Structure formats: structure tokens, C-alpha cells
Amino acid sequence: MIEAQPNTDQNQLFEVMSTMDHEQLVFCRDEVTGLKAIIGIHNTVLGPAMGGTRMWHYDSEAAAVRDVLRLSRGMTIKNAIAGLNIGGGKTVIIGDARKMKNEALLRRFGKFVNSLNGKYWTAPDVNMGERDMEFIKMETPYVAGIPENMGGSGDPSPMTAYGVYYGMKASAKEVFGSDSLEGKKIVVQGAGQVGKYLVNHLMKEGAKVFISDIFEDKIKSITDKHKVGVIDPDKVFEAEMDIFSPCALGASLNSKSIPQLKCAVVAGAANNQLEEENIHAEMLAERDILYAPDFLINSGGITNVYYELLGNYNKDRVKAQTSRIYEVTLDVFKHASQHKITTHKAALQIALNRIESVGKTKLGY
Numbered sequence: 001m002i003e004a005q006p007n008t009d010q011n012q013l014f015e016v017m018s019t020m021d022h023e024q025l026v027f028c029r030d031e032v033t034g035l036k037a038i039i040g041i042h043n044t045v046l047g048p049a050m051g052g053t054r055m056w057h058y059d060s061e062a063a064a065v066r067d068v069l070r071l072s073r074g075m076t077i078k079n080a081i082a083g084l085n086i087g088g089g090k091t092v093i094i095g096d097a098r099k100m101k102n103e104a105l106l107r108r109f110g111k112f113v114n115s116l117n118g119k120y121w122t123a124p125d126v127n128m129g130e131r132d133m134e135f136i137k138m139e140t141p142y143v144a145g146i147p148e149n150m151g152g153s154g155d156p157s158p159m160t161a162y163g164v165y166y167g168m169k170a171s172a173k174e175v176f177g178s179d180s181l182e183g184k185k186i187v188v189q190g191a192g193q194v195g196k197y198l199v200n201h202l203m204k205e206g207a208k209v210f211i212s213d214i215f216e217d218k219i220k221s222i223t224d225k226h227k228v229g230v231i232d233p234d235k236v237f238e239a240e241m242d243i244f245s246p247c248a249l250g251a252s253l254n255s256k257s258i259p260q261l262k263c264a265v266v267a268g269a270a271n272n273q274l275e276e277e278n279i280h281a282e283m284l285a286e287r288d289i290l291y292a293p294d295f296l297i298n299s300g301g302i303t304n305v306y307y308e309l310l311g312n313y314n315k316d317r318v319k320a321q322t323s324r325i326y327e328v329t330l331d332v333f334k335h336a337s338q339h340k341i342t343t344h345k346a347a348l349q350i351a352l353n354r355i356e357s358v359g360k361t362k363l364g365y
Contacts, residue, residue, distance in 0.1 A: 013065070020073050023049075024119075025065075028112040033105040036095065037112065038064055040072030041120055042088040045359045048118055049089030050306065051075035052125030052145070052156075053109070053136075055097040056249075068092045070250070070272050075302070078295035080351040081328065083321075084306045089120045097127035103135050110139030118142050123156060123305040126192070126249070130155055144305035153308035159318060160269055160301030161197035163325045167297025168243060168267040170329035175264050175290050176242075179326075182206035185241045187231060187263075190248030191218040194269040194301075198247060199226060212236040213248070237261055244268070246294075251275040253291075258283045267292035274344065281344035293347035296332060297325055 017025060026039040041049045051072060058064040068090055076088025093109065095101075113122055113136065123145040124133055133146045146152030168186075173179035184207050188195050191213035202209050203226050210229035213219050219230055231239055237260040244263045246252045250272030258280060266273070266289055273294045274280040284291045300322040307318050336346035 016069065020069055022069065022072065025068075026112070026116070028109065030105075030108045033102075033108045034095065034100060035093065035105050035108050036061075037091055037093045037109055038068045039091045039112070039116070039120060040068040040089060041116075042072040042090075043076040043355065044087040044119065045355050046080060046084070047086040048121055049075070050079065050086040050121040050123070050144075050302065050309065051088060051090040052123045052301075052305075053091035053093060053128050053132075054126035055093040055095060055101060055128060056126060057096040058092070058094055061094065064092050064094050067250075074271050074295050076355070077348060077351040078299050078302060079306075080354045081296050081347060082299035082303055083354075084299075084303065086121075086302075086306055086309070089122075090125075091120075091122055101127070101132070106132055106135035107139050110136040110143070113142055114140030116142070121305075121309060123302075129193075144308040146308075151313075153304050153313050153315075153318070155193065156301035156304040157193035158197045159304040159322055160194045160298055161201065162319065163300025163303070163322045164194070164198055164245070164247075164267065164269045164297050165201040166323055166326040167292045167329045168245065168265070170326045170333075171265045171267045171290055171292045172243070174330065174333050180205070181243075183208065184243055185210070186243045186245060187212065187236060187239050187241045188245045188247055189213075189233075189236050189252065189268070190246065190270065191215070191222050192247065194298075195245075195247040196222055198245065198269065199228065203228070210239065210241070246270040246273050253280050253284065255280070255283070258287065258289075261287070261289060263289060265290045265292070267297060268294065269298045270294060271298065277344060278342075281342040285342050290333070291343050292329055293332065293344050295351075296347050297329060299325065 022042050024041040028037040071090035079086045121142045130147045137143045148154040169179040186207045187210045189212050191211050210231050212231040212233050237257045241263045243265040246268035253273045254275035304318050307313050332347045336343045
């Protein structure tokens with residue numbers, strides 16, 4: 001797998017898929033409901049592709065293609081390093097979720113998922129919740145993250161936040177010598193579902209928490225419960241802090257934002273935080289900012305829905321596996337130090353080694 005910066009010219013899609021090692025890209029369109037969705041299936045060596053569906057108002061269709069390519073590849077790596085027997089996939093639905101999302105659109109999308117016959121399983125992601133999964137499940141069994149009262153695992157956000165919390169504690173131990181977050185100034189960028197649950201953990205431990213989001217209602221849902229600071233989204237990178245936790249959309253760590261950072265650790269839930277993986281991982285390392293790879297520490301959510309896929313869902317079992325993120329994160333830091341590489345590259349090597357070794361086992365050589 002090569003640096004994930006695809007040129008999404010429509011005449012070069014097969015070349016882009018080849019560069020990033022994708023198996024399949026499925027374009028889904030329905031004129032009646034207005035559905036425009038793209039399903040990216042990156043790799044199925046470890047098992048069926050699995051990854052959530054997000055709905056977003058993209059600037060262009062090319063931007064949506066670029067996002068689904070990056071996200072589905074990220075799921076392959078995430079699922080591998082989490083020790084799960086599933087491959088990587090992802091869906092983006094193009095549109096404003098607050099205006100377009102409805103039962104008919106989601107059920108039509110479910111039919112497209114069903115047409116893949118189990119090669120891809122979906123689950124909640126940005127702007128998608130349990131109720132949305134209910135509608136999708138009306139048309140296909142290949143969906144997880146449905147409500148617990150329907151026999152599912154429920155919202156995966158709490159488990160995602162739980163894993164990020166443990167990854168953050170491991171990062172604190174590496175940098176500060178103790179995994180305690182008490183008194184640490186932590187800025188959480190993104191006050192959505194994961195950010196909200198992460199703040200709960202941080203406040204219980206006595207951290208000094210600041211939040212930032214473009215939506216006032218999301219900010220209010222946290223400030224109504226906790227005494228936290230609020231930072232203007234345009235000034236979030238300038239803030240003095242110990243730990244920066246990106247929990248919104250990807251590519252927030254780039255050539256513009258990294259030089260502004262005043263922190264010792266980056267540990268957050270957002271997928272694909274590094275706009276250009278190798279370049280920006282190196283930039284963080286050069287500034288002595290420890291980066292906890294996003295695809296590692298945010299894997300609690302996919303672990304949650306993976307156990308739903310297996311059947312006989314047990315939350316205690318999922319929490320136990322998710323808490324192992326602490327040890328794996330420390331192992332990644334050790335691997336990076338020993339081989340004098342970035343933490344991103346270290347985590348990537350560990351994930352790809354597992355895919356390669358399991359693939360050889362399956363093929364019998």
C-alpha cells in the first residue's frame with residue numbers, strides 16, 4: 001500500500017484503485033430518493049470488508065471519491081492492527097444529512113449493500129446512527145450497529161471513545177512518564193458522538209478539557225453537562241495544550257496546522273488525520289509531537305460492531321479487547337523508536353505484516 005493521495009480524475013479511476021490496492025468501487029444512484037453513494041472495498045484478505053457509512057455534503061463528487069478511497073484503505077489497516085478477522089471497506093453518501101436523510105433513501109442504499117452478498121458490511125459513521133441502521137437492515141442483513149433492543153451492539157461511538165481514551169493514556173505515559181490525565185490541558189476538536197463520550201472519560205479523570213465544533217448544538221450538548229472551555233474552530237490549532245485530540249473529519253493535520261500546534265501529544269478519533277501520511281507524520285516527529293496513529297486508537301468502534309457480526313454480542317468482551325489498545329499503542333511507540341521511524345509507519349508495518357502473514361496462511365504457503 002502506497003501513500004494515500006489519489007488523483008481522482010474520472011479517466012484515471014482504475015489507476016487510482018491500483019495505486020491504493022483497492023478491489024472494488026461501487027457507485028450507487030437512485031433518482032427517486034436522490035441517493036448518491038460510493039462503496040469502497042479495499043481488501044478482503046482477512047475477511048469480508050467492514051466499515052461504516054458516513055453522509056456528508058462534499059464540495060464535489062471527486063472529493064467524495066477521494067474520501068471513500070482513503071477511508072476504506074484506512075479500515076483495512078485499522079481492522080488488521082486491531083486483530084479482527086475482517087477486511088476494509090467504507091461508504092460515503094453525498095448530501096446534507098440534516099436535509100436529505102430519510103427512510104426511503106436509507107432503504108434504497110440498503111438494497112445496494114445487499115447486492116454485494118456479504119462482501120461488504122456497513123455500520124454507523126459520521127451523521128449516521130442506530131435508527132439509520134434500522135432502516136438499512138430492513139433491506140439487508142449485512143449491517144451492524146443496530147439498537148441493542150433489536151439484538152445489536154448499539155451505537156459504536158462509546159467504544160470508539162473508550163479506545164481513544166486508552167490510546168491517549170498510553171501516549172501520556174510515553175511522553176509524561178505517567179498515564180494519568182489529571183490536570184492535563186486537552187483540546188477535543190469535534191463535539192459529535194465520539195467527542196462527547198471522550199469528554200466524559202477525560203472529565204472523570206480530572207483533565208482540563210476544551211472543546212471546539214462548527215455546530216453550536218453539539219457544543220451545547222457538552223457544556224450543559226460539563227464545565228469545559230470552548231475554543232473558536234478557527235483558533236483551535238493555536239491553543240496552548242498538552243494533548244490535541246482531533247475528533248472531527250480527516251486531514252486536519254497538514255502543512256498549515258502542524259506548525260501552529262502547541263502540544264506534546266496528538267491522540268484523537270478522526271480517521272485519516274494526516275493529510276499526507278508520510279510527510280505530515282515526519283513533520284510531527286520533527287516537532288517532537290508524539291502521534292498516536294488514528295487507525296489504531298479509534299478501533300474500538302469497529303471492534304464493537306465486529307463482535308455483533310460474529311453473533312452472541314458481549315459488551316464486556318468488547319471492552320476487554322478495546323482496552324488492549326493501551327498495550328498495542330505502547331508497542332507501536334517502542335517499534336518506532338527501535339527502528340527510528342515515525343509512529344504512523346510503525347503501526348502501518350505491524351498491520352501490513354499481519355495481512356501478509358494471514359494471507360499466506362489462507363493460501364497455504
